[in-house]
Amino acid sequence: MKIKANGNEVQIEREMTIFELLDVLNVSMKEYVTVQINGQIIPRSDYDKVTVKENDEIEFLYFMGGGLL
Amino acid sequence: MKLTDRQLERYSRHIILNEVGAKGQQKLLESKVLIIGTGGLGAPVAMYLAAAGVGTIGLVDFDAVELSNLQRQIIHFTNDVGKPKVISAKEKINQMNPDVEVVTYREMVNSSNIVDIIKDKDYDFIIDGTDNFPAKFLINDACVMLKKPFSHAGIIRFDGQTMTYVPGKGPCFRCIFQSPPPPDAVPTCRQAGVLGVMGGIIGTIQATEALKYLLGIGELLTGYILIYNALEMVFRKVKINKRESCEICGENPTINELIDYEQNQCDLKEKASN
DSSP: OEEEETTEEEEOSSOEEHHHHHHHTTOTTTTTOEEEETTEEEOGGGTTTOEEOTTOEEEEEOOOSSSOO | OOOOHHHHHHTHHHHTSTTTHHHHHHHHHTOEEEEEOOSTTHHHHHHHHHHHTOSEEEEEOOOBOOGGGTTTOTTOOGGGTTSBHHHHHHHHHHHHOTTOEEEEEOSOOOTTTHHHHHHHTTOSEEEEOOSSHHHHHHHHHHHHHHTOOEEEEEEEBTEEEEEEEOTTSSOOHHHHHOSOOOGGGOSOHHHHOBOTHHHHHHHHHHHHHHHHHHHTOSOOSTTEEEEEETTTTEEEEEEOOOOTTOTTTSSSOOOOSOOOOOOOHHHHHTOOOO
16 A cells, blocks of 8 residues: 655555554664654554554654754 | 944845835844854854844853864854853854844753743744754743744754744644653764754754744744755655644643753763754
């Protein structure tokens, strides 16, 4: 299925939790990334509950400014 | 306050703009901006706001100028090494524009001084030009509590990002980032590095936001975060909504006092601002 990640179209096999998606897409700094889905910021504690669905628009937002990235 | 002949000439390229005019220029001369951090971001912000005739500029920085700062912190010169950054910056601003009153605070912001500093001149707009997350969260929380608009920014390597918080009008920094990363998450900040121009690009955007806010013109980066990568030369403006569960600006805030988060050891060693 098709999703959008940081503005780019990405194919993933199936619906999955944010937690799984971070792994599948090999997102850097997994522990500290903020995830926004369709304009909604997801609290970190919900990463294992919220599922990513077809056509979702996902933004990975990073801490910047202290040498983290 | 009426503009003098010299001011009419100095600011003529502003005054000719319909969106600014003599009235807008007078507004700028009566405005007060606090710049926290006089480093990679704060340096260009201070220089452009001073040149633009922002009447009062507050500078907060505890550090002294180091040789390794000069690659990006363009308000400081070679013979300033060893001098407190706020003094070095004040000297340049005074030379650049005598219309500007510079107020210096040679301090590190913390939960016990930040409110007094912001209230000292009742600053209209605050610039976060700091390089560490404890300070960034502190500035955010203090501005939310005091209902002050501010510009957040961060730069590292070839990346930068910035957003503008306006009370009651959009998300705050904590809406996005919730809480600082643990202090040991960063192995070495000296090793991360930053291309010198990053502070110029992102800092100049912060200065632009401050001027627009003070003049009441245009659309601010409120409800957006602007993310820039210099290698790909791509800007992305990402829409961000308020997080209702935000601990400071949400519906049921759980933070009612300012927090001093633990500083990274390497941040303490390399205290220099971005």
